[in-house]
Structure formats: C-alpha cells, structure tokens
Amino acid sequence: MAVGHNIVPWVSSRCGGRLQLLDVGMSGAYGGRPAAWRCELGADGAVLRALYEDEDEAEPPPLCARCAELEPEVASPQDWHDCLEYCGHQHRAPVL
16 A cells, blocks of 8 residues: 555555655655555566655665664754654754
8 A cells, every 4th residue: 555645754665565754845844755556467467666866766765674773964953853753762852
C-alpha cells in the first residue's frame, strides 16, 4: 500500500515494506526536498525506488531505521520532529 498526507523526511517504508510512505513535504513550508516514488512490476514482483535529485535508492528504507542514522549536519528541524513523532527516536536536535 502506498500512502500520502503523512509527511515524513524521506520516501520510506513501514510494516516490513508493505506500507510505502510517499509524502515528503516538498513544499518549502515543510522543509522537504523534491522526491518521487516508482513501482515497476516484473516477473519477479514489484521493484520499488525512491528517487531524489542527488541520489537513487534501490528500495525505500524503513523509516525508523533511517531515523536512527539521522546526522545533525544533514537533517532539517522538520526531520527531527518527524522522526520523534513517528519513531520515538530521541535525537539531539541541532542547535540553530
């Protein structure tokens, strides 16, 4: 299942990859960055991709696993908020 209207820092997954979170809040109001999601159906099943301007992920990562790796120098304040809200990770937010 793929869903939107649930702003997360990155295109990511939950529930063992069965739930795809797609709304990255691309608007400047949310601090997001442009992203896209692609699902290609083939003989071996679906291949999911999270696409960004500067990278291409073979498969959207689990949200909370990526939140656990959040680095202060690349995270926005909204990233910290989203990770805390969805995953409960108590990261030390960057000083602005």
